[in-house]
Structure formats: structure tokens, C-alpha cells
Amino acid sequence: MTHQPTQHGFDPTHPDSDLASSFGLAADVYERGRPSYPTEAVDWLLPSGACHVVDLGAGTGKLTRVLLEKVPAVTAVEPSDGMRAQLEQVVPAAASVAGSAESIPLDDDSVDAVFVAQAWHWVDPVRAVPEVARVLRPGGTLALIWNIRDETVPWVAELSRVMRQPRERDMHSDNPPVGAPFGEIERHDVEWVHEMERAEFLDMIASRSYVITLSDVERADLLARVEHLLDTHPDTRGIDLIRVPYVARCSRAVLPG
Numbered sequence: 594m595t596h597q598p599t600q601h602g603f604d605p606t607h608p609d610s611d612l613a614s615s616f617g618l619a620a621d622v623y624e625r626g627r628p629s630y631p632t633e634a635v636d637w638l639l640p641s642g643a644c645h646v647v648d649l650g651a652g653t654g655k656l657t658r659v660l661l662e663k664v665p666a667v668t669a670v671e672p673s674d675g676m677r678a679q680l681e682q683v684v685p686a687a688a689s690v691a692g693s694a695e696s697i698p699l700d701d702d703s704v705d706a707v708f709v710a711q712a713w714h715w716v717d718p719v720r721a722v723p724e725v726a727r728v729l730r731p732g733g734t735l736a737l738i739w740n741i742r743d744e745t746v747p748w749v750a751e752l753s754r755v756m757r758q759p760r761e762r763d764m765h766s767d768n769p770p771v772g773a774p775f776g777e778i779e780r781h782d783v784e785w786v787h788e789m790e791r792a793e794f795l796d797m798i799a800s801r802s803y804v805i806t807l808s809d810v811e812r813a814d815l816l817a818r819v820e821h822l823l824d825t826h827p828d829t830r831g832i833d834l835i836r837v838p839y840v841a842r843c844s845r846a847v848l849p850g
Contacts, residue, residue: 624653624679625796628787634841635659637781638736643705650712652676654684694721699728706734713737718770726774731850739766743838748828755818766842775846783841794835
């Protein structure tokens with residue numbers, strides 16, 4: 594049985610639904626600025642012998658590219674036309690379809706794993722969990738991953754202050770809501786560093802949902818504050834290649850089979 598996608602890849606009643614829908618407005622910035630995901634994290638999440646996996650809420654294909662190095666067949670499911678167009682251009686080897694976590698356009702029992710990178714916090718788990726379970730084969734894996742900036746590093750903590758965030762949003766990455774019919778969630782963190790040119794770093798800041806939705810004046814002011822930090826902080830001053838420390842927070846849950 595194949596389900597048709599809903600209009601959105603997130604719950605439209607979600608309090609942050611306007612933020613979620615903003616990414617398609619800046620797909621090119623997202624593609625330039627967002628980091629990939631560390632191989633160690635993907636290896637931990639990926640079930641042994643997987644042949645076909647889904648990248649759900651695939652965006653511009655940041656994780657899709659890593660999965661294609663590991664698995665023969667990857668289907669990228671993405672609701673935003675703008676994001677999906679970027680994905681199809683840069684990751685042509687992946688199958689690309691319009692869909693959402695709440696309505697995945699794939700057959701029952703058809704995939705070995707469903708990966709969700711930087712997106713599970715946008716979905717309605719009450720509807721998404723049974724839908725993911727539907728497309729997974731018995732014994733399949735729901736694999737969740739978030740890149741979280743490591744604020745134990747002083748300049749990164751200062752970055753959040755400059756951006757007027759009390760802290761980097763963890764987006765429920767420590768305890769993501771899943772539940773039945775999946776088994777107990779296993780957790781694993783991978784510390785890694787993403788090296789970025791200054792322009793890429795600024796694109797990364799500009800690709801944040803709450804930055805996209807700022808007015809032009811507010812966005813320019815925020816980016817000017819970030820540039821001032823880069824120019825004045827002793828850990829970043831005079832450095833062209835910026836080393837951004839992340840923790841890849843991974844959760845996996847297995848469908849009984």
C-alpha cells in the first residue's frame with residue numbers, strides 16, 4: 594500500500610510551524626552553510642545489511658550523500674519544493690519524492706531504516722511514529738540525528754549570546770519522543786569538528802529557521818554581530834578556516850520483528 598504525502602513535512606499545528614516552513618525560502622543558503630554528519634554517527638545508526646533506507650525530511654541532501662556511500666538505495670523524502678530541487682541537483686543518485694513524516698509515499702514493509710536528520714522536532718510523533726513503522730520492515734530501525742553546537746567551547750557559547758539565544762536549541766535531541774511500537778531508544782553522542790570558510794559559516798547562521806524569518810534589517814544586524822565576534826574573539830580572530838565543534842546526538846529505536 595502506498596500513501597500520498599501531506600502538504601507539509603511537519604505538523605502544521607506545531608507552534609513552530611512557520612519556522613519549519615521557512616527553509617524552502619533559503620534552500621541555497623541551507624545547502625551552502627549546513628554541515629554534513631559524521632561517518633561514525635551514521636555507522637552506529639545504520640542497521641547491518643541495510644539495502645534500502647529513507648532519508649526523511651532530507652532537506653538539500655546533507656545526510657543523503659553520506660547514506661549513499663553506505664547503502665545501495667536511498668530514497669529522500671522532502672516536502673519543500675525548493676529544498677527538494679536543490680537535493681535533486683546535488684544528489685542525483687538518490688530517489689527523491691515529495692512527502693512528510695506523517696504521510697510517507699512508500700509501500701508497507703519496504704525499507705530497512707528511516708533516518709531523520711535535524712527534523713524530528715518538527716513532526717507530530719503521534720502521527721509520524723506509526724507511519725514510520727508502516728514503511729519499515731520488521732526489525733527495521735528508526736534513526737534520529739541532530740548536530741548540536743558544542744557550547745562547552747567558549748567562543749561557541751559566546752556565539753549563542755551574540756545570536757540572543759540563551760543556549761543552542763537541543764530540539765529534544767536528548768530524549769526524542771518515539772514510543773510504541775518501537776523498542777527502547779538507544780543513545781550515542783559523537784563529538785566532531787566541521788571546518789568552514791568564513792562565508793560558509795555566515796551562511797550556516799543565515800540558514801537557521803529563526804534567522805530566515807527575521808526582517809532584512811534584523812537579519813543584517815544579527816550577521817553583523819556574528820562577524821564582529823569572529824573579528825574580535827581570540828579563538829577566531831584572524832582565522833580564515835573556522836573550526837566549529839559539534840556533538841552529533843544519535844538515537845535509534847528498532848521495530849520488533
